[in-house]
Amino acid sequence: MLSEQDIVEVIVTHLRERLPPDTAIGPQSTIMGDLGLDSLAVMNFVMWLEENFDISVPMDRLIEVETVADLARVLHSLGAQKAS
Amino acid sequence: MSILDKFAGIQHAHDALTALGIDPLAVEFDAMTSPCEGVIDGRKVLILGSNNYLGLTYDPAVIDRGVDALRAFGSGTTGSRIANGTYRGHKELELRLAGFFGRRHAMIFSTGYQANLATISTLAGKDDTILIDADSHASIYDACRMGNAQVIRFRHNDPADLAKRLKRLDGQPGEKLIVIEGIYSMLGDRAPVAEIAAVTRAAGATLLADEAHSFGVLGRNGRGAAEEAGVERDVDFVVGTFSKSLGGIGGFCVSDVPGFDILRLVCRPYMFTASLPPAVVACTLAALERIATDPSLRQRLAANAERFYRGLEAAGFALGPQISPIVSVRLSDVSMAAQFWKALLEAGVYVNLALPPATPTSEPLLRTSVTAAHTSAQIDKALGVFADIGTRLGAIGT
Numbered sequence: 411m412l413s414e415q416d417i418v419e420v421i422v423t424h425l426r427e428r429l430p431p432d433t434a435i436g437p438q439s440t441i442m443g444d445l446g447l448d449s450l451a452v453m454n455f456v457m458w459l460e461e462n463f464d465i466s467v468p469m470d471r472l473i474e475v476e477t478v479a480d481l482a483r484v485l486h487s488l489g490a491q492k493a494s
Numbered sequence: 495m496s497i498l499d500k501f502a503g504i505q506h507a508h509d510a511l512t513a514l515g516i517d518p519l520a521v522e523f524d525a526m527t528s529p530c531e532g533v534i535d536g537r538k539v540l541i542l543g544s545n546n547y548l549g550l551t552y553d554p555a556v557i558d559r560g561v562d563a564l565r566a567f568g569s570g571t572t573g574s575r576i577a578n579g580t581y582r583g584h585k586e587l588e589l590r591l592a593g594f595f596g597r598r599h600a601m602i603f604s605t606g607y608q609a610n611l612a613t614i615s616t617l618a619g620k621d622d623t624i625l626i627d628a629d630s631h632a633s634i635y636d637a638c639r640m641g642n643a644q645v646i647r648f649r650h651n652d653p654a655d656l657a658k659r660l661k662r663l664d665g666q667p668g669e670k671l672i673v674i675e676g677i678y679s680m681l682g683d684r685a686p687v688a689e690i691a692a693v694t695r696a697a698g699a700t701l702l703a704d705e706a707h708s709f710g711v712l713g714r715n716g717r718g719a720a721e722e723a724g725v726e727r728d729v730d731f732v733v734g735t736f737s738k739s740l741g742g743i744g745g746f747c748v749s750d751v752p753g754f755d756i757l758r759l760v761c762r763p764y765m766f767t768a769s770l771p772p773a774v775v776a777c778t779l780a781a782l783e784r785i786a787t788d789p790s791l792r793q794r795l796a797a798n799a800e801r802f803y804r805g806l807e808a809a810g811f812a813l814g815p816q817i818s819p820i821v822s823v824r825l826s827d828v829s830m831a832a833q834f835w836k837a838l839l840e841a842g843v844y845v846n847l848a849l850p851p852a853t854p855t856s857e858p859l860l861r862t863s864v865t866a867a868h869t870s871a872q873i874d875k876a877l878g879v880f881a882d883i884g885t886r887l888g889a890i891g892t
Contacts, residue, residue: 448850448851449851450850450851450853450855450856451851451856453628453647457628457647457649464662465662466646466659466662466663467646468644468645468646469638469645469646469647470644470645
């Protein structure tokens with residue numbers, strides 16, 4: 411099972427490839443605020459994470475997510491397995 | 495500080511559109527002159543942005559039945575079904591719907607939105623899991639939020655992804671409720687009902703299909719996407735609306751599941767709202783009779799859908815993946831979509847402007863829909879207007 415830190419790194423790497431180059435991305439970045447993802451982009455991103463970590467994320471678990479670190483914590487608690 | 499400050503971002507986006515003279519929310523129909531023509535700002539417009547698929551809103555029999563009921567039973571019931579709101583017409587409509595679908599049970603609701611809200615939020619309890627298609631209508635998402643079940647999304651129209659997610663739930667107690675739509679309202683694509691039904695059956699799960707856009711439209715008898723796919727018996731609950739192909743308002747759920755009527759005692763959106771007005775019920779009964787006895791409506795609708803889809807495709811527009819009464823033009827950016835929508839309205843063609851994040855992808859859409867009432871000449875006129883504006887704005891031919 412991956413650590414929360416491992417998961418943060420996967421998230422940051424993925425977002426870095428897709429967001430403008432000057433976007434500062436770290437564990438405390440807020441996903442919809444600092445990183446500017448809208449609700450559609452967030453849901454598509456979650457789909458990618460589910461595929462990547464071989465888990466399903468129940469929608470109510472996303473309510474507690476604001477930052478990259480929050481997201482990593484939820485994915486870790488759901489047993490995120492592997493980074494493909 | 496205001497309690498409404500949290501909506502500043504949405505207000506800003508709306509202000510940016512209205513500053514360009516574009517405000518779909520401000521459109522008012524001053525008059526309707528037929529199921530597919532109206533008057534906006536004193537100008538006659540061709541309507542390609544309704545859900546009036548069979549064009550029954552002006553059917554003489556529908557209107558006569560409604561007027562008779564209005565005179566006989568009054569303007570409203572003033573109460574819920576569990577109090578004073580059950581009239582003879584409500585029970586008759588439930589019987590007729592059950593008969594139309596060949597099901598043992600039927601329940602009607604005051605809107606299609608409430609039909610989903612009621613059934614989905616009630617069927618799945620706190621120990622259960624709902625698996626919904628990612629492109630589900632807001633009423634399905636809201637139903638999930640209202641209930642206490644765990645909610646998981648699967649990739650749009652992807653039975654393999656659904657199967658994978660069901661497998662992850664192996665060993666987890668509780669029922670699994672799968673929710674799909676017959677036709678999806680933004681791009682007009684159909685669910686692969688047979689494949690999803692097979693996955694559902696293999697997992698011992700329950701399948702609910704919202705046939706809001708496919709009832710009266712698909713299938714030999716107009717019973718929807720499940721009928722078209724030949725798997726009606728595998729769908730445990732069919733939900734639908736009266737506000738599209740039937741031209742009224744209201745919603746329903748039909749099923750063969752034993753003990754169905756307990757839902758009347760536990761579905762809060764059924765229990766705690768006023769029942770449908772008698773005139774609406776009477777209009778719906780007449781429209782249901784019409785679609786049950788006149789397959790030519792569906793044939794005309796299908797021919798119009800194909801004519802419009804093929805015409806836009808030939809002109810070079812990017813469209814949804816399948817021919818259906820919903821024909822959505824996919825555009826590259828919001829500014830072009832907004833200008834295109836405005837130019838269409840100025841040219842006398844009304845369509846729906848759909849902007850992300852309310853769309854399935856980041857592409858904005860000009861969502862159009864045809865009806866059985868459109869003539870070939872009207873469809874061809876609209877195609878000409880689309881091609882002219884598309885060329886002028888660089889949406890095609892570049």
